Amino acid sequence: MTLKISHIDKVASGLIFLLTAIIFYLTMDFPSGYGATGPAFFPRVIVGLMSVFALAQFVNVIRKDEPRTQEISWSAVKTVGIAATLIVGYLLTMPYLGFLTGTVGFLLVSMHFSGVEEFRTSLPVSIGVAIALYYVFVQFLRVPLPESAMLPVSRVLPGLFVGGVGIA
Incomplete structure (x- = not known):
């Protein structure tokens, strides 16, 4: 159909x-x-x-x-619906999970949905991307990101040093 x-x-x-x-x-x-x-x-x-x-x-x-007329299969509609649900769920849980924990979870689920079955591959990539994004936004751009009250992961991350000047 x-x-x-x-x-x-x-x-x-x-x-x-x-x-x-x-x-x-x-x-x-x-x-x-x-x-x-x-x-x-x-x-x-x-x-x-x-x-x-x-x-x-x-x-x-x-x-x-x-x-122009386009026919779209229901499997494509379902795929887009699942992806949109993942994004909305990510945004709604961000205040509770915090940026780092929520992003790692979102990336893990999204990669599994996209066909990455190896947990050994998806977990390090998810953690690495989340930490890289954290440093870009918080340390470099100075944009505050939500922190989880239950699991404050970002407190254990070290500050960066750029040109001999510490960014805290």
């Missing part, structure tokens, strides 16, 4: 416009920062470019006047 969607280019353009409008609205509460490049600058540049490309796609579809 398949799901048939008509005018997929128009639908995709509309969804991208909706997404960019939501992101632009959500950046209204960002602090102003210093100068023109505050925290909202880069997300708005990206969604601005996305809007331009979505508009170009929409104009191209209107000029062609050939609506």
Whole structure:
């Protein structure tokens, strides 16, 4: 059984416009920062470019006047649904599990879902990616990440040294 969607280019353009409008609205509460490049600058540049490309796609579809139809199998819908559920579950459990523990768990489950059966492979990769992301965001970019009250893993990680200056 398949799901048939008509005018997929128009639908995709509309969804991208909706997404960019939501992101632009959500950046209204960002602090102003210093100068023109505050925290909202880069997300708005990206969604601005996305809007331009979505508009170009929409104009191209209107000029062609050939609506495309796509058939999507239910197995593809199921796969996308499971992936979306994993992401939503990750986001909802983040305040309780913390960034490091939640990310390791999310990556383990996602890799298993994607076909990685070897736990000996997926566990070190999950831990390594989570720690690398932690250092990039917390130590380098100074972005606070949620910490688990039950299992405060990040407290045992050492600080980094960059150019002889410790980043704590």
